[in-house]
Amino acid sequence: xxxxxxxxxxxxxxxxxxxxxxxxxxxxxxxxxxxxxxxxxxxxxxxxxxxxxxxxxxxxxxxxxxxxxxxxxxxxxxxxxxxxxxxxxxxxxxxxxxxxxxxxxxxxxxxxxxxxxxxxxxxxxxxxxxxxxxxxxxxxxxxxxxxxxxxxxxxxxxxxxxxxxxxxxxxxxxxxxxxxxxxxxxxxxxxxxxxxxxxxxxxxxxxxxxxxxxxxxxxxxxxxxxxxxxxxxxxxxxxxxxxxxxxxxxxxxxxxxxxxxxxxxxxxxxxxxxxxxxxxxxxxxxxxxxxxxxxxxxxxxxxxxxxxxxxxxxxxxxxxxxxxxxxxxxxxxxxxxxxxxxxxxxxxxxxxxxxxxxxxxxxxxxxxxxxxxxxxxxxxxxxxxxxxxxxxxxxxxxxxxxxxxxxxxxxxxxxxxxxxxxxxxxxxxxxxxxxxxxxxxxxxxxxxxxxxxxxxxxxxxxxxxxxxxxxxxxxx
Amino acid sequence: xxxxxxxxxxxxxxxxxxxxxxxxxxxxxxxxxxxxxxxxxxxxxxxxxxxxxxxxxxxxxxxxxxxxxxxxxxxxxxxxxxxxxxxxxxxxxxxxxxx
Numbered sequence: 001x002x003x004x005x006x007x008x009x010x011x012x013x014x015x016x017x018x019x020x021x022x023x024x025x026x027x028x029x030x031x032x033x034x035x036x037x038x039x040x041x042x043x044x045x046x047x048x049x050x051x052x053x054x055x056x057x058x059x060x061x062x063x064x065x066x067x068x069x070x071x072x073x074x075x076x077x078x079x080x081x082x083x084x085x086x087x088x089x090x091x092x093x094x095x096x097x098x099x100x101x102x103x104x105x106x107x108x109x110x111x112x113x114x115x116x117x118x119x120x121x122x123x124x125x126x127x128x129x130x131x132x133x134x135x136x137x138x139x140x141x142x143x144x145x146x147x148x149x150x151x152x153x154x155x156x157x158x159x160x161x162x163x164x165x166x167x168x169x170x171x172x173x174x175x176x177x178x179x180x181x182x183x184x185x186x187x188x189x190x191x192x193x194x195x196x197x198x199x200x201x202x203x204x205x206x207x208x209x210x211x212x213x214x215x216x217x218x219x220x221x222x223x224x225x226x227x228x229x230x231x232x233x234x235x236x237x238x239x240x241x242x243x244x245x246x247x248x249x250x251x252x253x254x255x256x257x258x259x260x261x262x263x264x265x266x267x268x269x270x271x272x273x274x275x276x277x278x279x280x281x282x283x284x285x286x287x288x289x290x291x292x293x294x295x296x297x298x299x300x301x302x303x304x305x306x307x308x309x310x311x312x313x314x315x316x317x318x319x320x321x322x323x324x325x326x327x328x329x330x331x332x333x334x335x336x337x338x339x340x341x342x343x344x345x346x347x348x349x350x351x352x353x354x355x356x357x358x359x360x361x362x363x364x365x366x367x368x369x370x371x372x373x374x375x376x377x378x379x380x381x382x383x384x385x386x387x388x389x390x391x392x393x394x395x396x397x398x399x400x401x402x403x404x405x406x407x408x409x410x411x412x413x414x415x416x417x418x419x420x421x422x423x424x425x426x427x428x429x430x431x432x433x434x435x436x437x438x439x440x441x442x443x444x445x446x447x448x449x450x451x452x453x454x455x456x457x458x459x460x461x462x463x464x465x466x467x468x469x470x471x472x473x474x475x476x
Numbered sequence: 477x478x479x480x481x482x483x484x485x486x487x488x489x490x491x492x493x494x495x496x497x498x499x500x501x502x503x504x505x506x507x508x509x510x511x512x513x514x515x516x517x518x519x520x521x522x523x524x525x526x527x528x529x530x531x532x533x534x535x536x537x538x539x540x541x542x543x544x545x546x547x548x549x550x551x552x553x554x555x556x557x558x559x560x561x562x563x564x565x566x567x568x569x570x571x572x573x574x575x
Contacts, residue, residue, distance in 0.1 A: 021517055021520075022494060024517070025499065025510075025517075028510050029498070029503060030503055030506075038557055038564065044517075045517070045522075045553055049522055049553075053526055056526060058530060061539070064529045064539055064543055065526060065530040068529070068543045068544070068547035072550030072551040073554050075551050075554075076552070076554025080562060087559065087563070090559065094519075097549065098515065098518055098552055100544070101524075101545040101552075104525075104545040105528055105545050108528045108541040111538060112538045229511060229515070232518055235521075241481075243527065244484065245523060245524075248520055248524065249484060252520070253491035253492045254491060254517060254518075255514045255515070255517055256492065257499055258495065258511070261496065261499045262507060265507075355508075358508060359510070359511075362506070362507075362567075363508045366563070366566040371568060371570060372505055372567045373569050377504050
C-alpha cells in the first residue's frame, strides 16, 4: 500500500479506537453492559496496535517487536490469573509498568531527537518530555513500593516509615528535578542537556517515587493506588503531546480522570485530603491510643449467634478485609444462603475502603457467588440500619467505630462509618479484644446490645452455619 | 501558539471532561474492574513503544528502550483486559447464573 494511504487508514483506526475507548468506559457504568465494555476496549487496543505496527514498523525490525511481545503475553496471562485478594498488588504493578513504559519512550525520544533532529526539540515538546519522564519514573518506583507493601514483602515496612525532615527531603528532590527540567527546557540542545537529563532528572524522579510511597501506611494504600493511577494516565497524556498523537492524549486523559475521581472518593471515605495522605504519615497519631481503662463487653457462642440470627427478620453483614484474610467469604455466602432460605432479608454493607483498593470488597464477595444486588453502598444502607435486627461485623473495625462521629481527638474523627451501632442487635466476629493494626479502640464493642463472637472468622461462621443447617436437631 | 499544540490542548481538555462524566456514572460496585480496564487502556503507550522499537531509523540503544517499553505496556494490555473480564464474569444476581 502506498504510504499516504497507510497513513490515512492509521489515523482513521486511531479515531475509531478513541471512540471505542470512550464507549468502553461508558459500558462499565453497569454490570449488564460491562463485559461489552471489555470487548470494545480490547478491540480498540488491537486496532491501535495493528495500525501503528503497519504504518510505523519497518519489516527489517519486526523482530524487535515480536521478541518483547511474546513474553509480555505469557506474563500478562499469568498476571491475570492471580487470586482476587492479590488484585490490588497486580494493579499497582501494572501502574509501575505503565510508568516505566512512558518514562522509557520519553527518554528514547529525547535522546533520538537530541542526536538526530535537534529542530524537533521545541520548548513545548521538551516540556512534555520532561513531564512524561518525571511522572513515568516516579510512578514506576512508587508503584513498585506500593505493590510490595500490598504483597507484604518482608523487607518493605508495612508501618509508615518516618524520619525528621522527610517532607523537606521529598519536596526538595521533586523541586530540584523540576528546576533542572526547566533548565533543559530552556537549553535543550546544549552540550550538558543529555547529562542533566539522564544523570540527574531521571534518578531524582526514580528516587522521589519510592520516597513518596514508603512513608505511607498500609491502610492508605487504596488512596495511593488511585493517585498513582492518575499519574500513570497523565504520563500517557504527556507522551501524546510528545508524539502529537490524539489517541494517546484521549486514552491517557480517560485514565487520569478515573484515577482522580477514585482518589477523591477514597479520600472522602477516610475524611483525609490528598496532601494529608501523601505527606501526613497517618501512623504518628496512633500511639496515643493506649488507654489502660478496662471496659466491659459481652461475648457469645456460635449457638447463641445462630439463634439470634434465626429469630431476626433482617440482617446486615458488614465485611472488612479481615474477612478476606481469613478466607471466610465462602462460608459467609453459605450463611447468606441459609438465612435467605428462611425468608430473612440479608444484605451486605460495603464501606468504600472496605478492601485494599476501590471496590475491592465487591469483587471478593462476587467471587464467593454472593448476588451483587445484595451489596449495598454505605450511604444507601445507613438509613436502614435502625430498622435492622442484626448487624453482623466480620473482619471490619474502624469503619464501624462510632468514635468517628463524636470524638474530635480520635485520628479517625470525621470519617464516614457504617452505622452498625444503630441496629437493634450487633454481633462482631473478632479474634480478640486486641485493638489491631490502627490501634484505635472501637466503642461499638462495649455497647449493651453488642455481642462479641471470638474466633477465626472462617471457623466461627462455619460453626454458625452448622448450627443453622442442623435445624432444631442440635443445640437447643 | 502553534495550532498543533493548541489542538492537542483542546483534545486533552475535552477528553478529561468526557472522562469525568463517564467515570462518575460507573457504579461503585465496579470500581476495581474499572481501575483494571482503565489501566489496560492507558497501556495505549504501546503506540509510542512500537514506534520507537520498530521504526525505520532508530539506533540500537534507543530501540532497546522501546522494546522494554513495549514489553511493559503489552503486559498491561493482556493482563488488564483479561483480569477485568474475569472479575466481571463473577458479578451475578443469581448464584450460578449469568452475569
